[in-house]
Amino acid sequence: xxxxxxxxxxxxxxxxxxxxxxxxxxxxxxxxxxxxxxxxxxxxxxxxxxxxxxxxxxxxxxxxxxxxxxxxxxxxxxxxxxxxxxxxxxxxxxxxxxxxxxxxxxxxxxxxxxxxxxxxxxxxxxxxxxxxxxxxxxxxxxxxxxxxxxxxxxxxxxxxxxxxxxxxxxxxxxxxxxxxxxxxxxxxxxxxxxxxxxxxxxxxxxxxxxxxxxxxxxxxxxxxxxxxxxxxxxxxxxxxxxxxxxxxxxxxxxxxxxxxxxxxxxxxxxxxxxxxxxxxxxxxxxxxxxxxxxxxxxxxxxxxxxxxxxxxxxxxxxxxxxxxxxxxxxxxxxxxxxxxxxxxxxxxxxxxxxxxxxxxxxxxxxxxxxxxxxxxxxxxxxxxxxxxxxxxxxxxxxxxxxxxxxxxxxxxxxxxxxxxxxxxxxxxxxxxxxxxxxxxxxxxxxxxxxxxxxxxxxxxxxxxxxxxxxxxxxxxxxxxxxxxxxxxxxxxxxxxxxxxxxxxxxxxxxxxxx
Amino acid sequence: xxxxxxxxxxxxxxxxxxxxxxxxxxxxxxxxxxxxxxxxxxxxxxxxxxxxxxxxxxxxxxxxxxxxxxxxxxxxxxxxxxxxxxxxxxxxxxxxxxxxxxxxxxxxxxxxxxxxxxxxxxxxxxxxxxxxxxxxxxxxxxxxxxxxxxxxxxxxxxxxxxxxxxxx
Numbered sequence: 096x097x098x099x100x101x102x103x104x105x106x107x108x109x110x111x112x113x114x115x116x117x118x119x120x121x122x123x124x125x126x127x128x129x130x131x132x133x134x135x136x137x138x139x140x141x142x143x144x145x146x147x148x149x150x151x152x153x154x155x156x157x158x159x160x161x162x163x164x165x166x167x168x169x170x171x172x173x174x175x176x177x178x179x180x181x182x183x184x185x186x187x188x189x190x191x192x193x194x195x196x197x198x199x200x201x202x203x204x205x206x207x208x209x210x211x212x213x214x215x216x217x218x219x220x221x222x223x224x225x226x227x228x229x230x231x232x233x234x235x236x237x238x239x240x241x242x243x244x245x246x247x248x249x250x251x252x253x254x255x256x257x258x259x260x261x262x263x264x265x266x267x268x269x270x271x272x273x274x275x276x277x278x279x280x281x282x283x284x285x286x287x288x289x290x291x292x293x294x295x296x297x298x299x300x301x302x303x304x305x306x307x308x309x310x311x312x313x314x315x316x317x318x319x320x321x322x323x324x325x326x327x328x329x330x331x332x333x334x335x336x337x338x339x340x341x342x343x344x345x346x347x348x349x350x351x352x353x354x355x356x357x358x359x360x361x362x363x364x365x366x367x368x369x370x371x372x373x374x375x376x377x378x379x380x381x382x383x384x385x386x387x388x389x390x391x392x393x394x395x396x397x398x399x400x401x402x403x404x405x406x407x408x409x410x411x412x413x414x415x416x417x418x419x420x421x422x423x424x425x426x427x428x429x430x431x432x433x434x435x436x437x438x439x440x441x442x443x444x445x446x447x448x449x450x451x452x453x454x455x456x457x458x459x460x461x462x463x464x465x466x467x468x469x470x471x472x473x474x475x476x477x478x479x480x481x482x483x484x485x486x487x488x489x490x491x492x493x494x495x496x497x498x499x500x501x502x503x504x505x506x507x508x509x510x511x512x513x514x515x516x517x518x519x520x521x522x523x524x525x526x527x528x529x530x531x532x533x534x535x536x537x538x539x540x541x542x543x544x545x546x547x548x549x550x551x552x553x554x555x556x557x558x559x560x561x562x563x564x565x566x567x568x569x570x571x572x573x574x575x576x577x578x579x580x581x582x583x584x585x586x587x588x589x590x591x592x593x594x595x596x597x598x599x600x601x602x603x604x605x606x607x608x609x
Numbered sequence: 610x611x612x613x614x615x616x617x618x619x620x621x622x623x624x625x626x627x628x629x630x631x632x633x634x635x636x637x638x639x640x641x642x643x644x645x646x647x648x649x650x651x652x653x654x655x656x657x658x659x660x661x662x663x664x665x666x667x668x669x670x671x672x673x674x675x676x677x678x679x680x681x682x683x684x685x686x687x688x689x690x691x692x693x694x695x696x697x698x699x700x701x702x703x704x705x706x707x708x709x710x711x712x713x714x715x716x717x718x719x720x721x722x723x724x725x726x727x728x729x730x731x732x733x734x735x736x737x738x739x740x741x742x743x744x745x746x747x748x749x750x751x752x753x754x755x756x757x758x759x760x761x762x763x764x765x766x767x768x769x770x771x772x773x774x775x776x777x
Contacts, residue, residue, distance in 0.1 A: 222706040228742045239710075259711045262690035264658045264668050267708055288707045289662045292743035307737055314666025314762065358672075377676035384673070394764060395666055605664045 106146040109165040112138050113172045122541040123330040127160075127173035135176045135184060138163065142190040148460040148473075149576075150545065151554045152186060152193050153569040154200035156230050159183045160569075161193075162543070162554060164460070169478045171545065173556070178206055185211040192459045192576055203294070204230035215243060218287040218608065229295050245283055247273045252280060255590065259288045266604035270593075277589040282582045290608040297557075297568035302328060302533060305565050306401050309555070312570050313606030314395060318344075318351040319548025320570060320606070321400040323555035326481070327568075328402040331542025331559055332533060340404030340529045341482045346520045347387070347396045347405075348546070349513045350417070353424070354383040355549040356506045356513070359601050363503055364435065366594040367444035375431050379424055386420040389413055404530035414521055421517055424510075432507055445500040449596030451584040453495060459580055462551020462573040464505040465600055469497035475547040487519050497584075499599040535563035548573065550603065572606030652776055653685040657695035657719065661712045661751075662702030662744060666762040667729040671699065673765040686772055692718040697775065701762075703731040703744040704751050716752050724775060727754045728768060730761040 116128030141147045150162035160175045185208035187194035197208035198217035205227030221239035225232045259267035269285040309324030310317050361376025384394040390413030391399045399407045453470035474491040476484040492508035494501040541558045551573030560566040581600045674681040692715045727748040730736035735746035748754050758771040
């Protein structure tokens with residue numbers, strides 16, 4: 096993949112891009128503007144130049160939307176293009192991170208991204224019985240067509256197909272390796288196996304049903320996805336969750352981050368055959384989940400974050416259970432970090448393996464520990480400063496090396512920060528109600544949110560129709576921009592290091608396939 | 610000597626066919642082996658987990674069975690990498706249409722006798738994804754299900770209880 100082009104000084108700012116279009120009233124908290132084809136193309140140019148970052152690209156029956164981030168200004172805006180003729184100029188033609196998103200739009204809505212360099216279906220495996228299920232749906236009978244993988248040419252190359260059913264307890268996806276001896280020349284992913292049609296189910300759903308679905312986009316991010324959905328709904332309906340609820344949400348988000356980081360740090364080491372770390376980190380993870388269970392009645396804290404606040408206040412014994420867990424983690428984690436740092440055989444596997452170059456991480460707007468291990472310091476908690484993070488002290492760790500080791504270290508540092516955040520939240524947890532009742536609105540409202548899950552920034556966008564039901568809801572998991580980077584990072588590594596690299600990314604299949 | 614060797618080559622072998630087994634002896638032996646195997650191996654279960662479209666929540670809790678608190682292997686239960694080594698398919702998710710064939714092929718690759726355990730609310734009937742154009746709506750519509758473990762996701766201890774029921 097080519098490097099980012101040098102920004103031209105006269106590239107329009109995000110504000111100028113938005114001002115060129117017609118502002119859409121009732122879109123909160125950030126502006127949305129309907130632009131024409133030329134300005135849509137100009138925005139794609141800005142993406143290639145790196146003056147703005149792509150946050151999301153999604154469709155509906157007769158329009159496409161792209162969310163853009165001006166990183167230095169921490170400003171967000173949405174550009175929309177109506178496509179009455181069923182087509183729009185491809186952003187992916189200029190800006191590779193948009194390609195899979197546009198393939199998904201083509202599959203689901205039947206809108207054609209003209210100029211899209213890779214027009215193969217993505218989520219549609221030819222098995223739904225329908226084409227364009229969310230657009231002008233059409234019955235499609237017959238056997239699923241074979242998927243044309245990218246061709247490879249050259250002497251002594253061999254291909255290794257893996258999946259969708261993998262050897263471990265992992266989500267399904269297909270990996271097509273092309274190797275020269277032991278060295279991976281190309282990895283091509285094929286995803287979509289766990290596509291459940293969540294965005295289709297969202298349409299026409301009421302608020303409670305929407306929250307239920309959002310919390311099941313990716314089980315490991317049950318809190319983050321539900322939080323993104325709730326904040327988007329609250330923004331649309333101009334409701335603010337009570338202060339105590341906002342702090343409890345952050346408490347749950349940090350517990351979720353801790354559980355996932357503990358589990359994954361151990362699992363990465365396990366993929367380098369160092370099971371000792373796995374065993375000990377697994378204990379720490381279990382302790383977080385048990386504390387979460389005692390505090391909120393569910394180990395993964397599912398269905399607790401709801402629009403308007405939280406459905407479940409902290410149990411009376413919850414604070415003590417969490418405090419005990421934090422104290423235990425503070426005692427048990429540092430020796431494990433030392434073990435990781437001082438085990439040469441383990442470092443031999445992680446250092447210099449699966450390098451993601453900073454330029455590529457920036458270009459794809461890679462979120463979470465993947466971006467932060469490759470020089471992209473974006474963290475929605477800090478950049479957007481949504482409550483209560485604007486009142487809490489924490490650091491956003493950053494590294495440049497971009498290898499498996501750097502991703503492990505970012506997670507180690509984030510564990511330390513999250514432990515501190517949980518302590519601050521418990522010490523200063525405000526009192527009061529935890530849920531604001533939301534009255535059904537009888538007007539069209541649009542809302543949007545960006546929250547930091549353990550894996551990176553989760554985007555939620557939704558529109559309520561005049562009856563108060565969800566007309567369209569799009570949830571963009573950070574994995575959309577991280578999966579393609581795994582293909583790049585694995586190049587030149589040996590096949591045996593793939594599990595290690597894959598686990599160090601730990602992208603969500605379900606969050607991506609939706 | 611050459612002539613002798615040549616004759617041996619062209620003459621049919623003298624070795625006779627094996628006698629038909631004594632039915633009664635076979636039955637007796639089978640009983641004995643069965644009892645010995647049950648004594649030695651009977652409390653053992655090899656599980657192949659198949660995610661047929663779950664949100665990955667069930668996978669997290671299935672993973673947890675291997676941690677020190679639940680220590681699944683002490684019960685003789687372990688997860689295997691291939692369906693060919695499995696006694697049980699532990700299936701999660703509403704069975705997306707995109708995963709249906711992979712699930713059926715995994716089942717076909719599992720030698721009998723075999724059990725199918727469906728874990729989680731959406732493996733039962735599609736859960737909150739039921740009715741979507743993209744899901745078939747539960748494992749039972751695709752494979753014969755022997756046991757269902759409810760929950761969203763089921764807690765590790767509930768999954769463990771279900772698996773131990775298969776050994777009882």
